[in-house]
Amino acid sequence: MLKYAKEVINPAYRKSMDDFFAASKGCNLIIYHPKALGAVDIAEYLNIPCICMPPVPIIYPITEFPNLAISPSKNFGSFINKLTYKVNSFGEASYMKYNDFRSKSLHLKKRKAGELSFQVNGKDIPVVYPISPFLFKEVKSWKDRVLISGFFFLDIGESRIDENLYEFLENGKKPIVVSFSSMPLKKPMVFKEKLIRALKETDNRAVILIGTSGMTFENEENIFAVEKAPHRLIFSKAKGIIHHGGIGTTAEALLSGVPQLIIPFTVDQPFWAHRLFSKGYSVGTLKEKNLESVDLIKAFKDMENKEYIRNAKEIKNIIESEKGLENAVKYIEKVYKSF
Missing domain, CATH: 3.40.50.2000 (Glycogen Phosphorylase B;)
Structure with a gap:
């Protein structure tokens, strides 16, 4: 697995960052999933706004429930719940070469993992969760930092049943x-x-x-x-x-x-x-x-x-x-x- 990661996965991550960069040139705004490594770095370089849009409520630290990667059902109390969201920074491991991308492709200085999770160029990064706000009525600690928009649904168009x-x-x-x-x-x-x-x-x-x-x-x-x-x-x-x-x-x-x-x-x-x-x-x-x-x-x-x-x-x-x-x-x- 380590050999495969080194020879296949990590180079693919690195290449994708250059692909994202090429696709972003001339754009006005970037909407990204957190796994799209380099998206915020590109927004920093181009000095354009970016919006984080993961399909599940896993990014912004809140007190009402823990990071679902830690526990999908337990409640550890306000302090520990909020603390569990720090694990998100490990999603940008050094072997994924985001700093190589920053220095060689964007000519920006290196940064720490998770440094651009919530701010870029001194501005807050808006977070949108495309999920139902009704299912999260009790959550108050998202405050004005997160939009719970409601679910997105595909237009089924001319789809038919067999x-x-x-x-x-x-x-x-x-x-x-x-x-x-x-x-x-x-x-x-x-x-x-x-x-x-x-x-x-x-x-x-x-x-x-x-x-x-x-x-x-x-x-x-x-x-x-x-x-x-x-x-x-x-x-x-x-x-x-x-x-x-x-x-x-x-x-x-x-x-x-x-x-x-x-x-x-x-x-x-x-x-x-x-x-x-x-x-x-x-x-x-x-x-x-x-x-x-x-x-x-x-x-x-x-x-x-x-x-x-x-x-x-x-x-x-x-x-x-x-x-x-x-x-x-x-x-x-x-x-x-x-x-």
Whole structure:
């Protein structure tokens, strides 16, 4: 792994910085993900504004909950919670050669890791989280430094459901939709058997978006399996949704207005699983390694619970009203004009 990092990954990081620099020439503003190394250095060199826009609330230090990389669910108290965000500076390790980029490509002096996390050229770097502010009503310590705009949603345009899948959806009870997106199950066929057992026990149908889960299906009764399909179109026709908790899928599930169950795998997924369950917007959070059919049976029954159905419809209406993309565009224009 170390050899691969040295020979492949680190040179690729270094090359990407020059690519970003070339792309930024003549631009008025840079919007960047923190993993886009060199973005703030380029803004410093070009003397243009930049906006940090990570898809999860992991950058700006707050007191209400810790860095999700440290814990997705625990609360260590205000002081420790805020302290955990210091680990973000380790994301700019010296081997990623950002100082080589500064000196050779930008002709700027070297800097310390994390030095440009929140300020550049003496000005605060605005932070935008494209997530629902309603899910973070209790967070006060973002104050005026962070915009919680609301979720961004793709325009699905002319997207259509496969004809056979459409027929399955229209001719029978609303199904449970299962989608783990690009997440591979450790034991896909074991999970499949538990899922089939739970579906039969509760007399449910299912649409399985196979993705890279590793599951395979061959004409199982009351199950329609397809490699992929537009979440927006499928989720809205579901009785309930099982997914991995990635932020894009989570947002689409919330927008669908139907109950959901999250089975998280990694990264920010456990954070979203915990937050939605704690606020009553999912029926639970399970892990593949210790999941049993009885857990899925309980979840399927909970999806029929009037409270979960009511909560799902409530959050759908709220998220639709937040107009995340519109809020972000207005804010970006304001940042540019006031620079």
